[in-house]
Amino acid sequence: xxxxxxxxxxxxxxxxxxxxxxxxxxxxxxxxxxxxxxxxxxxxxxxxxxxxxxxxxxxxxxxxxxxxxxxxxxxxxxxxxxxxxxxxxxxxxxxxxxxxxxxxxxxxxxxxxxxxxxxxxxxxxxxxxxxxxxxxxxxxxxxxxxxxxxxxxxxxxxxxxxxxxxxxxxxxxxxxxxxxxxxxxxxxxxxxxxxxxxxxxxxxxxxxxxxxxxxxxxxxxxxxxxxxxxx
Amino acid sequence: xxxxxxxxxxxxxxxxxxxxxxxxxxxxxxxxxxxxxxxxxxxxxxxxxxxxxxxxxxxxxxxxxxxxxxxxxxxxxxxxxxxxxxxxxxxxxxxxxxxxxxxxxxxxxxxxxxxxxxxxxxxxxxxxxxxxxxxxxxxxxxxxxxxxxxxxxxxxxxxxxxxxxxxxxxxxxxxxxxxxxxxxxxxxxxxxxxxxxxxxxxxxxxxxxxxxxxxxxxxxxxxxxxxxxxxxxxxxxxxxxxxxxxxxxxxxxxxxxxxxxxxxxxxxxxxxxxxxxxxxxxxxxxxxxxxxxxxxxxxxxxxxxxxxxxxxxxxxxxxxxxxxxxxxxxxxxxxxxxxxxxxxxxxxxxxxxxxxxxxxxxxxxxxxxxxxxxxxxxxxxxxxxxxxxxxxxxxxxxxxxxxxxxxxxxxxxxxxxxxxxxxxxxxxxxxxxxxxxxxxxxxx
Numbered sequence: 137x138x139x140x141x142x143x144x145x146x147x148x149x150x151x152x153x154x155x156x157x158x159x160x161x162x163x164x165x166x167x168x169x170x171x172x173x174x175x176x177x178x179x180x181x182x183x184x185x186x187x188x189x190x191x192x193x194x195x196x197x198x199x200x201x202x203x204x205x206x207x208x209x210x211x212x213x214x215x216x217x218x219x220x221x222x223x224x225x226x227x228x229x230x231x232x233x234x235x236x237x238x239x240x241x242x243x244x245x246x247x248x249x250x251x252x253x254x255x256x257x258x259x260x261x262x263x264x265x266x267x268x269x270x271x272x273x274x275x276x277x278x279x280x281x282x283x284x285x286x287x288x289x290x291x292x293x294x295x296x297x298x299x300x301x302x303x304x305x306x307x308x309x310x311x312x313x314x315x316x317x318x319x320x321x322x323x324x325x326x327x328x329x330x331x332x333x334x335x336x337x338x339x340x341x342x343x344x345x346x347x348x349x350x351x352x353x354x355x356x357x358x359x360x361x362x363x364x365x366x367x
Numbered sequence: 368x369x370x371x372x373x374x375x376x377x378x379x380x381x382x383x384x385x386x387x388x389x390x391x392x393x394x395x396x397x398x399x400x401x402x403x404x405x406x407x408x409x410x411x412x413x414x415x416x417x418x419x420x421x422x423x424x425x426x427x428x429x430x431x432x433x434x435x436x437x438x439x440x441x442x443x444x445x446x447x448x449x450x451x452x453x454x455x456x457x458x459x460x461x462x463x464x465x466x467x468x469x470x471x472x473x474x475x476x477x478x479x480x481x482x483x484x485x486x487x488x489x490x491x492x493x494x495x496x497x498x499x500x501x502x503x504x505x506x507x508x509x510x511x512x513x514x515x516x517x518x519x520x521x522x523x524x525x526x527x528x529x530x531x532x533x534x535x536x537x538x539x540x541x542x543x544x545x546x547x548x549x550x551x552x553x554x555x556x557x558x559x560x561x562x563x564x565x566x567x568x569x570x571x572x573x574x575x576x577x578x579x580x581x582x583x584x585x586x587x588x589x590x591x592x593x594x595x596x597x598x599x600x601x602x603x604x605x606x607x608x609x610x611x612x613x614x615x616x617x618x619x620x621x622x623x624x625x626x627x628x629x630x631x632x633x634x635x636x637x638x639x640x641x642x643x644x645x646x647x648x649x650x651x652x653x654x655x656x657x658x659x660x661x662x663x664x665x666x667x668x669x670x671x672x673x674x675x676x677x678x679x680x681x682x683x684x685x686x687x688x689x690x691x692x693x694x695x696x697x698x699x700x701x702x703x704x705x706x707x708x709x710x711x712x713x714x715x716x717x718x719x720x721x722x723x724x725x726x727x728x729x730x731x732x733x734x735x736x737x738x739x740x741x742x743x744x745x746x747x748x749x750x751x752x753x754x755x756x757x758x759x760x761x762x763x764x765x766x767x768x769x770x771x772x773x774x775x776x777x778x779x780x781x782x783x784x785x786x787x788x789x790x791x792x793x794x795x796x797x798x799x800x801x802x803x804x805x806x807x808x809x810x811x
Contacts, residue, residue: 154741155762179762181741219742220484248613251747252778254758254771269758271745271773275613278634282745303616306781307773314448329441329810339449339769360453366735366765 155179155260160366179260182219189216192279193223199244200225200235209234224282229294232285233321236297239272239281247272247281250297252307255315257340265289266317270297270304287317296322314339406434409792413442419518419799420806424783426792433795436787438780443810451770455736456482457697459767461554463757467774467808468551469514472507473750474808475556476500478770480637480746481759482558485739488690494679495686496560497638502573502676503546503555504638504748505669509580510539511751512662512669516587519659519800523600528590535583538576545569548701548708558737559690563701565680573677577670584670587663601656605786605798608653615785616778619753620665621802623649624657631749643672655801662751662803695737698729736765752776752803772811776804 157179160172168174188194197216204210212231217224227235239247251271258265264286272281287294296319298304308319309328316337319325327334336343347359357363378384411424423439447466451459463478464471483489517532540550546569547553547562555562591597607617609625622629628647632640648664650657689696698718702711718726739761747756753775760769779802786798 157762157764177763179741220487220744222484222744224743249616249618251616251745251754251756251773254769254773256743256760256769256771269743271747271756271758273754275629275634280635280745282743301616302614303778303781306777310777327441329444331441338446345446345449345453360450365453 154181154258182217184215185218189218189223192277193218196223196245196279196281199242200238203238203242204235207234222280222282224284226284226286229285229287232283233295233297233300236270236272236283236300239283240300245274246276247274247279249273249275250301250303253304253311255311255317255339257315257342259341261286263288266292266294266315268294268311268317292316293318293320295320296325298322313337316340411795413439419804422780422799422804422806422809424795424799426795428792431791431793433787433790433792436784436795438783440777440780440806440809443806445811447811448770448772451767453766455765456739456767457557457736459770460557461552463770463772464552464554465807466772466811467750467752467755467776467805469511469805470507470750470752470755470808471551471553472500472503472556473748473755474772475554476504476638477746477748477750477755477772478757478759479556479558480748481744481757481770482739484744484746485742485759485761486558486695486737487740488559488692488695491690491692493560493687493690494639495564495683496688496690498676498679498683499546499561499565499688500556500638501640501643502673502680503543505672505676506539506542506573508669508751509666509673510536510543512666513539515662515751515800515803516591516659519797519803520591520597522796522800523597525591525597528587531583531586531590535580538579542569542572542576545572557689557697559692559695559697560688562697564688570677570681573673577674577677580666580670584663584666591659592663598656600794600797601654601659601801602652603654603656604790604794605655605658605801606653607782607786611782611785615782617753617782619749619751619775619779620658620661621779621782622753623647623661624651625649625653626651631747631754635747637746637748643675645669645671655797658801658803693728694732698725698732738763738765739767747773750775752805752808753779772808774808774811776802776806776808777811780804780809 157177158175160175189197200213204212209231212228212235214226214228239245251273254269256267256269258267266287266289268285270283272283285294294317296308298308299321306328308322309325311317312319312325313327313330314337326332330338345361347361349359350357407428409426409428411426413421413423421442423442425437425439426433427435447462451462454462459478460475463474466474483492513532513536517529520528520532543553544550545566547555607621609627612622612625618629626649628649630647633647645668648661648668650660699710699714701708704712718729741761741763743758743760745756745758747754754773755775756773758771758773759767762768782802783799787795
């Protein structure tokens with residue numbers, strides 16, 4: 137794996153770096169003599185896969201491509217990543233509803249069940265900070281795929297797929313509540329877990345965990361998000 | 368009309384509002400005398416014994432018929448997912464075990480499976496650890512279904528079902544205590560295996576439990592299966608067919624009560640479930656009674672798996688329960704000392720007296736933890752309530768970048784409206800009990 141050794145440059149086009157981590161012990165400004173403080177390591181996510189994918193992945197991709205070509209939406213799928221036996225389709229956000237509908241209805245796809253949406257906030261993925269990740273399950277073919285859609289922080293809008301998978305009603309509300317992603321077309325996008333008047337969206341990376349220092353036997357332990365952490 | 372400070376009424380912009388606390392129905396009927404209005408909105412919960420924990424129901428009634436039912440959730444939100452981002456990968460287990468408190472092992476399992484997939488060590492987990500995981504998960508399924516049946520019975524007034532249900536659950540919790548040291552919130556399944564070996568005598572206890580359950584499970588069938596009151600309350604209540612289940616993302620006993628044998632243990636096996644002999648239980652009535660029968664039958668299947676797992680464990684004495692990779696495995700197995708449970712004396716002697724490197728290694732692994740290669744994984748499992756999955760994302764660090772749990776209680780609770788609108792208000796309770804939501808899992 138390329139991320140194991142950052143001294144070896146990875147081939148062009150195979151790296152998708154999201155962020156850089158510095159040092160090793162989570163402290164800065166101290167008189168570090170170990171040399172580890174100068175460590176610079178890129179965070180590299182699994183790169184896009186090329187055809188042939190192998191196994192049933194190609195069947196799904198073929199069915200998808202055939203349908204997309206028929207509607208002149210060939211750019212709807214930005215890339216396909218196969219990693220650790222899981223396939224992820226990165227979908228352009230304006231085409232999400234169409235792609236999801238196809239995944240549900242196409243005879244060769246038949247992804248009947250959606251396991252909800254999970255938001256992820258990548259503050260360093262500039263222009264695509266907010267990701268919404270959908271896990272679809274085809275009970276007919278016993279397959280799972282993942283759809284990933286991204287939106288910038290400045291325009292956190294993603295189309296809702298509640299009309300296609302009604303189960304996403306609460307899931308989208310939760311993701312809105314926690315990340316502030318606005319799912320356009322959701323029948324009633326309100327907070328679900330946090331109180332209605334809560335300021336901010338707690339699971340974003342720029343939202344602090346909070347907490348108070350704990351005193352025990354004369355010693356004081358800072359709250360979890362201010363403790364020294366290993367990067 | 369007696370004046371009760373708690374059960375007062377006051378005028379608001381929306382109309383007259385009553386606060387009901389129990390045994391005060393008279394004050395409402397008297398208060399309503401002058402302006403009889405058929406349509407009333409009832410706020411049931413969040414503190415109400417028959418709403419399964421802190422679930423708030425907003426019911427619009429016309430007479431005794433429910434015209435609209437909505438859920439208010441979030442009263443038990445504790446920010447577990449956010450907290451996990453600030454602890455090491457191993458510590459995450461301690462958090463997620465507390466979500467769905469009736470099935471702690473399943474919470475741990477789905478998270479740990481995700482971490483193991485990210486680490487790429489799925490094939491390296493020792494067999495004994497896998498068998499112990501299966502054993503604990505199936506015992507957990509029994510205890511969870513027992514609580515579902517017990518509280519479900521209590522909510523319709525069948526208190527005997529409640530007492531016998533909790534009686535048997537206590538036995539399962541005793542087994543958990545013997546094996547893990549804790550009755551709940553075990554944090555026992557760890558990335559790479561399980562946290563400690565089976566204690567001596569555990570297999571005998573498990574076997575005698577199975578033998579006892581084989582005598583006692585028929586009691587549930589005798590008490591409920593053909594009981595006219597029980598059937599009268601459950602049959603045809605909370606109806607949801609297969610199409611409705613798939614649209615709403617329902618899984619678990621609710622889905623299987625439509626006759627569709629979907630069980631992840633069979634269809635997408637993990638932890639070696641494909642090597643155990645058991646059947647997927649279904650019913651074909653799509654109602655609360657069917658879900659009760661599915662759960663009852665599943666307990667028998669779980670007993671079968673527990674027996675098989677116990678037989679395998681008998682042949683695995685002394686086998687490792689943690690992955691061999693010392694960069695991932697927790698450095699020491701726990702042992703009982705004179706001052707309680709802690710690292711084994713042999714290990715302490717080794718790191719304190721023999722090897723400086725071992726001490727450093729122990730320290731680094733426990734305080735810093737291991738690094739997980741960047742990527743994301745989703746490995747769902749069949750929890751007692753349906754598909755439970757953890758979407759874990761790593762950025763290559765020693766802590767989860769994001770851990771999101773797809774909890775079946777959360778998803779299934781959305782069916783409250785479809786199951787109860789148009790029915791009687793008393794049937795709302797039965798319908799929700801048949802979903803078996805655990806609010807710790809719903810709110811996380």
